[in-house]
Amino acid sequence: MSASGTDPALPLEIHDLTVAYHKKPVLYGIDLEIPAGKLVGVVGPNGAGKSTLIKAIMGLLPASSGWVKVFGKPYRESCHRVGYVPQRESVDWDFPVSVMDVVLMGRYGRLRLAQRPTRHDREIARECLEKVRMLPFANRQIGNLSGGQQQRVFLARALAQESDLYLMDEPFVGVDAATETAIITLLRELQSRGKTLIVVHHDLSSVREYFDMLVLLNMRLVAAGPTREIFTQEILQATYGGRLTILSDVAQAIGEGG
Amino acid sequence: MIAHLRALFPPFDWHRVIVEPWSADPAISLWIVLMGFFVAAACGLVGNYLLLRRMALVGDAISHSILPGLVLAFLIFRHTNIWTAFAGALGAGFATVLLIEFIHKQSRVKADAAICIAFTVLFAAGVVLMSLLETKGSFHIDAECVLYGEIAFVPLEPPVVWGGIGLGPPSVLRMGGMLVLVLVLITAFYKELLVTSFDPGLSRSLGMNTGLWHYGLMGVLALVVVSAFEAVGAILAVAMLIVPAMFAAQLSNRLPVRLGLTIIHAAVSSLLGYHLSVWLQCSTAGAMVVAGAGLFTAAWVAGLWHTAALRLRSRNS
Amino acid sequence: MPGTHPRLRAAILRGGGILIFLLLAAPAHAARINELAESTLSGRMVRFFTFQDPSLRYALLGSMLLGICCGLMGAFLVVRKLSLLGDALSHAVLPGVALGFLWGMTKDPLAIFIGATVAGLLGAGTVQLLRHTTRHKEDASIGFVLASFFGVGVCLMTMIQNVPGGNKSGLDKFMFGQAAALGRGDVLLLAVVALLALGAVTVFYKEYTITSFDPGFARSMGLPVQVFHYSLMLLLAFAIVSALQAVGVVLVTAMLVIPAATAFLLTDRLGWLLVLSAVFGMCAGAIGAFFSFVGRNLPTGPFMVLAAAAVFTAAILFGPRHGIVARWWRHVSRSARIRRENTLKSVYHVLEDEGFRSEQVDARELAERRRETIEEAQAQLNTLRRHGLATLSGDGISASLTPEGWQRACEIVRNHRLWELYLTNAAQIAADHVHEDAEKIEHVLGEETVRRLEKRLNNARRDPHGRLIPGLEDIRLGAGARPTPPQPTGYGAPDPPAP
Secondary structure (H helix, E strand, O other), rough: HHHHHHOOOOOOEEEEEEEOOOOEEEEEEEEEOOOOOOOOEEEEOOOOOOHHHHHHOOOOOOOEEEEEOOOOEEEHHHHHHEEEEEOHHHHOOOOOEEEHHHHHHHHHHOOOOOOOOOHHHHHHHEEEEEEEOOHOOOOEEEHHHHHHHHHHHHHHHHHHHHOOEEEEEEOOOOOOOHHHHHHHHHHHHHHOOOOOOEEEEOOOOHHHHOOEEEEOOOOEEEEEHHHHHHOOHHHHHHHHHOOHHHHHHHHHHHHHHH | OOOHHHOOOOOOOOHHHHHHHHOOOOOHHHHHHHHHHHHHHHHHHHHHHHOOOOOHHHHHHHHHHHHHHHHHHHHOOOOOOHHHHHHHHHHHHHHHHHHHHHHHHOOOOOHHHHHHHHHHHHHHHHHHHHHHHHHHOOOOHHHHHHHHHHHHHHHHHHOOEEEOOEEEEHHHHHHHHHHHHHHHHHHHOOOHHHHHHOOHHHHHHHOOOOHHHHHHHHHHHHHHHHHHHHHHHHHHHHHHHHHHHHHHHOOOOOHHHHHHHHHHHHHHHHHHHHHHHHHHHHHHEEEEHHHHHHHHHHHHHHHHHHHHHHHHHHHHO | OOHHHHHHHHHHHHHHHHHHHHHHHOOOOOOOOOHHOOOOOHHHHHHHHHOOOHHHHHHHHHHHHHHHHHHHHHHHHHHHOOOHHHHHHHOOOOHHHHHHEEEHHOOOOOHHHHHHHHHHHHHHHHHHHHHHHHOOOHHHHHHHHHHHHHHHHHHHHHHOOOOOOOOOOOOOOOHOOOOOOHHHHHHHHHHHHHHHHHHHHHHOOOHHHHHHHHHHHHHOOOOOOHHHHHHHHHHHHHHHHHHHHHHHHOHHHHHHHHHHHHHHHHHHHHHHHHHHHHHHHHHHHHHHHHHHHOOOOOOOHHHHHHHHHHHHHHHHHHOOOHHHHHHHHHHHHHHHHHHHHHHHHHHHHHHHHHOOOOEEEHHHHHHHHHOOOOOOHHHHHHHHEEEEEEEEEOOOOOEEOOOHHHHHHHHHHHHHHHHHHHHHHOOOOHHHHHHHHHHHHHOOOOOHHHHHHHOOOOOOOOOOOOOOOOOOOHHHHHHHHOOOOOOOOOOOOOOOOOO
């Protein structure tokens, strides 16, 4: 587990990561290396641990074993290089903030304690809003937006973080077709600038078109690699098909017994 | 009944209710209204964040726990002054939060019941200790003070004299200081409080310690409530926490605007409440709460009226 | 819960009978407890237990009855996660108390009862209204009702002081409660409310259960969910109001929530929850009345709450299944078992490395394998001996497993290797990752899961690291073949063809 073997350029490296919710294991022994400049889809059935993986990478959920390195360092030390798009339902949309305020939050990681966002930060936030075509809504309260617009705001916030690695939890859920196209165009553009994007996705029909690398997950890593090689009937069968009943039953038993 | 009700409401005499308090002895009125404003504004500003974090009832629990805190501080330090009161209140506030978490985590009792159990038990212990000490005659907090507060006695305190000039009653100055402290903290840490309240996941991914901000807020809450306790009592302090913030939330969906509205609400309700109490000859703190709740109700009904009118218009067109 | 229902009904009938008897037996004229304040502590205790004073009988009976009411209604609050609504309602009744008093400028129990009930229901309605017509979250709505109604109440209470005439003494007792202030009328009212609550809960037991547990399902069955909700709120208001006099506005919520939460820690059945909650409430009431009486009219409410809290603490600590002590003990015994099983496994590994030539295990070898000192290894072997899993040689240096120990050792190793195989084969986890997980899982796999694993793995004989998995025959033969060395027949048999 020495750091000497890790490549500092590797955006994400996970070794033998096991995550448990209330002592009940949700992810088993994940080994994963994501090279730079990839647009990666994380795919798997419901309850496969996709969101758990994203949260565990950022340390929002404690790992019961294994380790995660982001750009060759523990997450804490490179958190300023990571942008995060949480699930849309994770926040209260009645919250009294404007679209602009939310996007500015993306800049908070770069500001010192008690420091105000500068004119420069506002400039960047405005540019990011322009990129997702939400600038006209900058002064709206966030509750008065459609689902697609809310998702674009979150995306603009992540853009404002100016990160090298983006973690996105289901950004395509509940958005209209136009927003979906806009989002994927934006993700491609980010990728072309050398950013790495890890996107939790649930719609198998668009996987081949959107992502150039896939992580197939079902409580454990089923496969990871270029979409061309991995997106096969056989591997999908292994991911979605044979549910690991014994594994989930034992996990259940541990959860109850603990 | 009718006769009794009539006896309950003295006739509204413009001169007695509105003019006299300010002409006869303006200093008394000024200090009472100012105290009410300071309490409502400081509590209300903190209350805004409680509402955003859905912790209004944790505020309820903490304000109840002030009483055992004061009694315990007396037992430990053997005397009562403002610093022992602060120490006791802070200790009791954290004890409440920890007790809630303990009950919630160590048993299958749900969070709402855990809150109820924690603060009622502490409050009961406080009352028992208080009455035991009272029978020995060594310590005295009036039960009325716990429930209603003694804001009307504020002007009677010996004023703080500094450089030969009387500045005002110490508790009013203290509460004013508390309001300034809250204002400074909210201005300085606006963005941290905002992002940890809005999206804890994002703030932790940015490397912030959300737990630290949570306990910091709880600490400020305990400080504000203990300063308010003397003036408005344990339960009316809950009203001071919640009602101004709810009024502001009813009228605006921008946080800075809400904070401003909270301060306006505090000022208006303390002035209205003071005159209400002069008119009805009732508890001043209670009247301030009634005035504040009245303002909220007015905003609420006006909002309902507005939506109903809009709906009607759209149906007609 | 078919078992508890008739029993509950019988208990209610019996309780009602006793209650009526006590009420009729109490003579109407009585000295108030206050007048006894001069007597000594022991004297007061004697008086308490001999029930000499009718007023004491009222106080005790009233406290117990209110405990039953609050316990019953609190049980529904706790299971519906509405505890804080109970808190709001108990504060919201204060203006009603004041108006009820104003009716005749006396503490007429009925007028106060009606006024407070109306105020309580108004409070519950306001919470609902706020929830439906504004964006405020529930906690804010509850807090608003609690604080603003209480504010109105405080104003009215202080205004009443200005109204001339009337007997205003004792009105302040509504804040912290004084059981000694209970009169015959109060106790009668309490009895009526208690019977009403018991009756409603008994008759509509299944309706209240289903509407509390799953309102959607209840509605689909055609039950009027709202009617049951509001009837429960009405009963709740009754319980709060009847308890005010003795417990006080501020602490009624504790009498609602704490007994119910205590019962919730001890049982999983709603029927028993109701019974236990009522019993705990009754006990807390009696204890509160006792301390209040013995302690020269200290406020009753806080003592009741502390008594209830003591029972709650006991339940949290010593509850048979969910208690902290029970859980700690389970944890300790499980850790001890896991330690024993790990020793057994090491013994097996030592035997395996020697090709099962000998059945003796040397403490030195064991220590080497477990990277421990010889003393530690000996201590562990000793533990195995005490549990009948091994026998020690005379010098205590070497040990051999008993049939039972051998069986356990085989099972553990088998669990470990099966799980490793399952993780690598079925879950496609790298072979070097599975050992750590198997180290934990081996101790929790049940017999049934092991059978399923075997089936899933086609009774494979080798683990991912190429070692043999001890089979059922090995366990049986090893046990039966004592004292000859356990020579597992399965070992060395050809592997089944790869699946």
